[in-house]
Amino acid sequence: MRLVKWYLDHGIQSQDAFQYFMSNLQGTLRTWDYFVDWQKVRTNLNSVIIELNMINSLIGSKNFERDFVALVLKYPEIKKVIPILLAVRDKNITVLENLDRGSFVQTTFDFNSAAINESIARDLLNFIVQSKLSELFTDAGVKNFVDYVFGVEVGLDSNGRKNRGGTLMENVVGIFISGAAARNPALQYIKCASASHIKARFGVKIVVDKSNRIFDYAVFNNKTRKLYLIETNFYNGGGSKLKSVCGEFRSLNSQLKKQNIDFIWITDGEGWKTTEYPLREAYDELDYVINLRMVADGLLDSIVSEGQ
Structure with missing residues (x-):
């Protein structure tokens, strides 16, 4: 975990950061349009x-x-x-x-x-x-x-609620990314970004762990020339999936870091309370593991805008 200025501005010390993350997990991601289209x-x-x-x-x-x-x-x-x-x-x-x-x-x-x-x-x-x-x-x-x-x-x-639920987290995060881009003209972003889309849009070549991997978002800061790749998910319940995604994203983060690319994992949901240890390992290893409360309070904006 990278202790960026945002944490200090919010009175959060390094040793307290993970507990802050855990104590601010959301119990639901349902919005009014979740129920029926x-x-x-x-x-x-x-x-x-x-x-x-x-x-x-x-x-x-x-x-x-x-x-x-x-x-x-x-x-x-x-x-x-x-x-x-x-x-x-x-x-x-x-x-x-x-x-x-x-x-x-x-x-x-x-x-x-x-x-x-x-x-x-x-x-x-x-x-x-x-x-x-x-x-x-x-x-x-x-x-x-x-x-x-x-x-x-x-x-x-x-029956479509499962599909809507699967994209809710992505859509909520997208609101904050588009807001950050509106405030900062240096920011550009792609939703559902493949390696080829990133190369075509930003001129940055990336090597990923899966040829068909598509990131939820790619954000490029024209001022700092920095690329941020973002994955989002939300888990209401526990299970082996949570443990496996921790391992997957640790490996992905390591690969991207070697290419000087920052990986941001935005995850939430009370399911993490049943799988705290694997998450803690990922949290300690990745620079950016944040939840929706932290996004709403400006951490994501701070990372991509200020290059922290």
């Missing part, structure tokens, strides 16, 4: 709203099979909404049939094709009946498939 939900719904209103006419049908075949023959575009009724985004669905008879028959249903005839319509009807979708029209009490699919889209989007 409402714009995505509305966009997806609007793309099929006409077709959903068409199939609304089948709700409560006394002869669903006849009425479905007639409707899809007249409006084959309604085929595309069938998968979303099952909370599936695939437009080609393959089903394994007749397992109870020891037969492994695969049947593929194409919901993307505009082609339609009596045979295709009957195949689609078979899919709807076998998947029990037909019960939504006759028995389940669905009043409006627009409202139904709105709920399906919200549910599917909740």
Whole structure:
């Protein structure tokens, strides 16, 4: 750990720095847009709203099979909404049939094709009946498939929370990096920076441990001619992953240091409280291991702007 001026300005001595880091770990990284991407939900719904209103006419049908075949023959575009009724985004669905008879028959249903005839319509009807979708029209009490699919889209989007959670830390740090660059015209940065991007943008050749490694951020100070490579992560829970990432970043830091490149590891989350020893080893070896509280209080800005 490099005891830069920021620590002294905040009354933090070298022997207390790690404890300061640990005592300022965040319990969550959830922001308001973490829960549901409402714009995505509305966009997806609007793309099929006409077709959903068409199939609304089948709700409560006394002869669903006849009425479905007639409707899809007249409006084959309604085929595309069938998968979303099952909370599936695939437009080609393959089903394994007749397992109870020891037969492994695969049947593929194409919901993307505009082609339609009596045979295709009957195949689609078979899919709807076998998947029990037909019960939504006759028995389940669905009043409006627009409202139904709105709920399906919200549910599917909740599966995207893992992806949103994976980029939240990166995005939060990005706010502070862009702020630092706005205040200091000497700073330039790249998000998702590969070695080739860094060479093309900053004219700095780097050798990395993995040919496909992409850093969350690369920040270049034109005044000091210094390059900073930044990785970010957040861990709510413990596990072997935390220990392995400590070893990985110690090795990466050593390799970059030989090239006169500074590596900044921004990490947070209470998961570190269960893996303190490996983190302490990395903290002592790397120049910069900082958390979000320290970033918000100006440490990252101080490092990249002042070349500390």
